[in-house]
Amino acid sequence: MKFLDADHPFFRPVWRRWAxxxxxxxxxxxxxxxxxxxxxxxFGAVGAYAFWVLIFKGPST
Structure with missing residues (x-):
């Protein structure tokens, strides 16, 4: 199980990933x-990790 999963349906809208x-x-x-x-x-570390997972790498689809 991932800590922050970019493929989760909650993060399908791009604005939620950016927010x-x-x-x-x-x-x-x-x-x-x-x-x-x-x-x-x-908070900077959490934000950097979220940016890396949700924006830079993004969903696998």
Missing amino acids: TALFPLGWGAFELSMGNPGWALL
Whole structure:
């Protein structure tokens, strides 16, 4: 079982894949601007992983 599966029917609409990838990155930028580098790193890593799986690699179909 994959942690984040780009082939799941929930991620069929492209906007959901982009939102799932960009929201944590944006939140990480917000946390960094508020002076919380630990949370910024955490959310940045989650967003980067989501971007890699959902956008860069994308669904296999």
